[in-house]
Amino acid sequence: MENVEKEPLLSAKNIKLMTNPLGQENPITVQVLGICSALAVTVKMKPAIVMAVSVMVVLAVSNVVISAMRKSVPGRIRIIVQLVVIATMVIIVDQFLKAFAFDVSKQLSVFVGLIITNCIIMGRLEAFALANKPWPAFLDGMGNAGGYGLILIIVSFFRELFGSGTVLGFPVMEKLGLYKTGYEDNGMMILPPMALIVVGLIIWFQRSRNKSLIETR
Amino acid sequence: MKDFSNRYIFIFSVVMVVSVAVLLSLTALLLQPKQEKNVEVEKKMNILSSINVTSTKSDAVTLYDKYIRESFVINTRGQHIEGVDAFTVSLRAEHKKPLEDQYLPVFTAVMDNGDTLHIFPLEGKGLWGPIWGYVALKPDMNTIAGATFDHKGETPGLGAEINTTEFESQFLDKWIYEGGSFISVAVVKGGADKSDRHEVDGISGGTITSKALEAMLREGLVKYENYFMENRK
Numbered sequence: 361m362e363n364v365e366k367e368p369l370l371s372a373k374n375i376k377l378m379t380n381p382l383g384q385e386n387p388i389t390v391q392v393l394g395i396c397s398a399l400a401v402t403v404k405m406k407p408a409i410v411m412a413v414s415v416m417v418v419l420a421v422s423n424v425v426i427s428a429m430r431k432s433v434p435g436r437i438r439i440i441v442q443l444v445v446i447a448t449m450v451i452i453v454d455q456f457l458k459a460f461a462f463d464v465s466k467q468l469s470v471f472v473g474l475i476i477t478n479c480i481i482m483g484r485l486e487a488f489a490l491a492n493k494p495w496p497a498f499l500d501g502m503g504n505a506g507g508y509g510l511i512l513i514i515v516s517f518f519r520e521l522f523g524s525g526t527v528l529g530f531p532v533m534e535k536l537g538l539y540k541t542g543y544e545d546n547g548m549m550i551l552p553p554m555a556l557i558v559v560g561l562i563i564w565f566q567r568s569r570n571k572s573l574i575e576t577r
Numbered sequence: 578m579k580d581f582s583n584r585y586i587f588i589f590s591v592v593m594v595v596s597v598a599v600l601l602s603l604t605a606l607l608l609q610p611k612q613e614k615n616v617e618v619e620k621k622m623n624i625l626s627s628i629n630v631t632s633t634k635s636d637a638v639t640l641y642d643k644y645i646r647e648s649f650v651i652n653t654r655g656q657h658i659e660g661v662d663a664f665t666v667s668l669r670a671e672h673k674k675p676l677e678d679q680y681l682p683v684f685t686a687v688m689d690n691g692d693t694l695h696i697f698p699l700e701g702k703g704l705w706g707p708i709w710g711y712v713a714l715k716p717d718m719n720t721i722a723g724a725t726f727d728h729k730g731e732t733p734g735l736g737a738e739i740n741t742t743e744f745e746s747q748f749l750d751k752w753i754y755e756g757g758s759f760i761s762v763a764v765v766k767g768g769a770d771k772s773d774r775h776e777v778d779g780i781s782g783g784t785i786t787s788k789a790l791e792a793m794l795r796e797g798l799v800k801y802e803n804y805f806m807e808n809r810k
Contacts, residue, residue, distance in 0.1 A: 432589070433589075434585065435580075435581075436581075436586060437586055437589075440590075444593060444594070444597055448600065448601060451601055451604075452601070452604050455605060455612070456604075456608065458612045458615065459608040459611040459612050459615070460611070462612075462616075462619065469729070469730060470730075547782075
């Protein structure tokens with residue numbers, strides 16, 4: 361990082377790398393990547409948060425590693441190198457979850473392993489890390505994983521609240537006394553199709569607020 | 578991106594693969610004891626839950642040592658097999674052996690009121706993956722004192738409900754024998770007769786898992802018939 365003096369660590373451009381993917385360039389709602397895991401792990405908030413953190417660790421570290429190696433990675437095998445880096449990170453995260461967050465790792469089961477196939481990660485390595493310095497690559501990784509995690513947490517909040525009547529396991533609906541008035545949890549919210557519908561509602565809401573996201577045609 | 582020689586690419590790949598292999602082996606080795614401990618604690622919590630003792634991650638080992646007095650392995654004829662640790666027997670591996678060679682683990686617990694309960698592990702195939710559980714029988718080897726079930730990946734909200742207390746508690750005081758013949762407990766779709774001691778309610782929307790659980794109970798417990806006969810009080 362030879363031009364650190366010229367460009368401060370958190371310059372406006374660098375901050376944009378982090379904040380843009382949270383909204384305007386959100387990987388899920390705008391680029392519609394990583395949808396499958398967004399459907400699978402959003403029944404409850406806790407696994408969604410752990411998934412978001414795991415993806416953040418994997419993406420930020422892989423971005424930095426690939427960015428640091430960008431000048432020595434032969435172009436012809438770059439996809440394989442990216443896959444090896446991602447797979448290594450995912451296995452390490454999985455091993456750590458099994459050791460330190462056993463319950464959650466059981467709930468996430470195969471989905472941790474499937475982070476490898478999460479298109480957001482491959483996409484960022486190929487599109488950003490290979491052409492940028494480690495620090496911006498790190499911020500880009502944090503930002504994109506943050507945008508992904510944000511949607512995961514929003515979706516899981518609604519699915520857990522209306523599907524199971526709880527928020528992070530706390531029985532909100534019961535405390536509000538709604539069950540006594542004849543309210544019942546909506547079992548449909550627990551099933552994968554509702555995750556897609558909630559993501560759809562978020563996309564609708566976002567585009568109605570930000571007209572520049574609507575494709576002209 | 579510059580063009581690299583084949584020689585460079587080859588060396589690059591070898592170095593990458595070797596360093597990744599070293600890194601992963603180190604992680605796996607360092608974390609293995611902790612992971613095995615987690616699996617052991619979970620199994621102990623499951624066994625304790627089948628005798629209606631609630632435990633947490635921190636006190637499971639102490640409570641297990643307090644209540645579980647004996648664990649041993651028998652065969653289908655009810656004979657004890659020496660030298661095998663019941664706790665580490667994998668039922669999935671045993672199911673692949675011929676029936677007469679299978680190791681059948683038994684755990685016995687002495688409760689606070691002096692009752693001895695016998696705990697039998699079960700394993701079967703659910704809709705998406707393995708399901709398993711522990712059933713505790715009273716000294717008459719007929720009345721269920723408690724049951725606990727779990728699964729690898731049944732449908733959330735449907736089949737996955739088998740591990741909820743609402744479902745598990747239905748098995749309490751059910752009978753597996755009727756007039757001397759083994760008939761197990763059926764998981765009935767559309768509402769069981771509450772007074773029938775061989776039926777529990779199935780899970781709506783989880784019929785395949787319910788039926789799998791019924792089969793697991795029947796096929797798992799019937800192997801212990803000789804043990805039941807000999808130890809019945």
